[in-house]
Amino acid sequence: MFDFDRFASMSEQIKEALVGLKSDNLQSIIDQADRDSHFPAEVIQYIHQSGVMAVNSPQSFGGMGAGHAGLVILLSEIAQHSPATAQILCMHLCAMPFICRQASSEAQTALVREILSEGKICAFPMSEPGTGNKLWHMSSFGVREGDAISFNAVKSIVTSAGVADYYIVAVRDGELASSNELVLSLVPATTPGIEAKKAMDSLGMRGSSSAPMTFNIKGLSSDYIFGDPEASFAMLMAYSYPPYMLGLAAVYYGIARRCYDIACDHVQKRRFSDNNLTLSEHETVQAKIAHMRFQLSSLSAWLQRTAQVCDEVEQFLDHARQNGQFFDVISQSDDEQFIDLVGLKVVASQTAEALAVQALDLCGGQAYCRGHAVERFLRDAFAGRLQGPANATSEVLAGKLILGLGLPWEQDGA
Numbered sequence: 001m002f003d004f005d006r007f008a009s010m011s012e013q014i015k016e017a018l019v020g021l022k023s024d025n026l027q028s029i030i031d032q033a034d035r036d037s038h039f040p041a042e043v044i045q046y047i048h049q050s051g052v053m054a055v056n057s058p059q060s061f062g063g064m065g066a067g068h069a070g071l072v073i074l075l076s077e078i079a080q081h082s083p084a085t086a087q088i089l090c091m092h093l094c095a096m097p098f099i100c101r102q103a104s105s106e107a108q109t110a111l112v113r114e115i116l117s118e119g120k121i122c123a124f125p126m127s128e129p130g131t132g133n134k135l136w137h138m139s140s141f142g143v144r145e146g147d148a149i150s151f152n153a154v155k156s157i158v159t160s161a162g163v164a165d166y167y168i169v170a171v172r173d174g175e176l177a178s179s180n181e182l183v184l185s186l187v188p189a190t191t192p193g194i195e196a197k198k199a200m201d202s203l204g205m206r207g208s209s210s211a212p213m214t215f216n217i218k219g220l221s222s223d224y225i226f227g228d229p230e231a232s233f234a235m236l237m238a239y240s241y242p243p244y245m246l247g248l249a250a251v252y253y254g255i256a257r258r259c260y261d262i263a264c265d266h267v268q269k270r271r272f273s274d275n276n277l278t279l280s281e282h283e284t285v286q287a288k289i290a291h292m293r294f295q296l297s298s299l300s301a302w303l304q305r306t307a308q309v310c311d312e313v314e315q316f317l318d319h320a321r322q323n324g325q326f327f328d329v330i331s332q333s334d335d336e337q338f339i340d341l342v343g344l345k346v347v348a349s350q351t352a353e354a355l356a357v358q359a360l361d362l363c364g365g366q367a368y369c370r371g372h373a374v375e376r377f378l379r380d381a382f383a384g385r386l387q388g389p390a391n392a393t394s395e396v397l398a399g400k401l402i403l404g405l406g407l408p409w410e411q412d413g414a
Ligand SMILES: Cc1cc2nc3c(=O)[nH]c(=O)nc-3n(C[C@H](O)[C@H](O)[C@H](O)COP(=O)(O)OP(=O)(O)OC[C@H]3O[C@@H](n4cnc5c(N)ncnc54)[C@H](O)[C@@H]3O)c2cc1C
Pocket: 091, 123, 124, 125, 126, 127, 128, 129, 131, 132, 133, 134, 135, 156, 157, 158, 159, 160, 204, 205, 208, 210, 383, 385, 386, 387, 388, 389, 390, 391, 392, 393, 396
């Protein structure tokens, strides 16, 4: 059963902790980050200091242990103020459950604790120019030298490029390795051989410091290699894929929610001098607002239900790992959860686009100008359809599963 009381009280706690995001100071930093395409370090620092940044990390590592439900609340709340900041945290937070569970030595455990307690940011460079939005297929590979690893990897777009404290870089385990034999390293930003290009001059998500990166890493110590390549792909699918897809969906829900709030506020305030009526007194406007609300409510229900399922599955997988049954359980994983997750990301990004356009329609000319929140949310909304797996690819993946055709990575080389 979905625990509505726990969800409501967690939601209150997180919203209260983040109330400062509405302050003029942080709002002007958010606007500036969008104008100049730079990383909003002060906003990240504020979120860390508010005590909710380690929302989905286990309590044993000093996290909040609030799981996928907490992740959804946090990211959707932040996205209502700054989608780009929420995008930064989405990439960081989808890495943490994987990293926590793969930490296998005292040094690695201490490193993860330090990241969480000091509010350090992890970036997650997966996509490569060759394979694009098919995040599951890496062209780059590592070369083992004893316990250490060297690799040359080109990553096409990395959120927090050049500003993250750590990069979780995935490469295949050798030139001949299949696409699901991956080595994952937590590469400190200070490691020689890391280069970030200038932040992209993009349409939206401009404050996420997203850019291409190259990693020419020589002899990275095994202290930074997290997990066993035999298990890494399955562990990624178990612990990073759900918070990644849910996290993206929460970011786009946040955009949709804020556009709805702005539209409701505007139509009540806008009064015409010829008939002395507000926009909200027109029935077509009332119907439009209701239509926005219905779209939002169905997305919200899907988000909450999927977050609950992901929390239950994660607990089940943790239990299976403790009993040495992880691979038996993951090989029989539920297609429904996968279909729900890809579908949710598609529908969330479509809803964000649709509600941003509807808010633009209702708010009129002022919302078409730079500096108006709807103008920024409209631009930010369009990143969702492209983020890997792109919406078109997500539909292909879900369609394959629905029709019993299996997933591409189950047939290596796809
Ligand atoms: C703001 C932003 C931040 C990002 N941050 C990160 C990050 O931190 N880490 C990371 O790893 N990546 C990140 N990415 C990259 C992203 O996840 C995608 O991998 C990337 O945008 C893919 O780009 P591409 O042009 O190579 O896509 P391509 O793979 O060339 O796809 C282009 C288009 O072709 C269509 N298409 C592709 N394949 C199929 C198919 N099989 N069937 C039907 N249609 C298809 C889709 O419409 C798709 O949008 C980010 C992207 C953005 C926009």
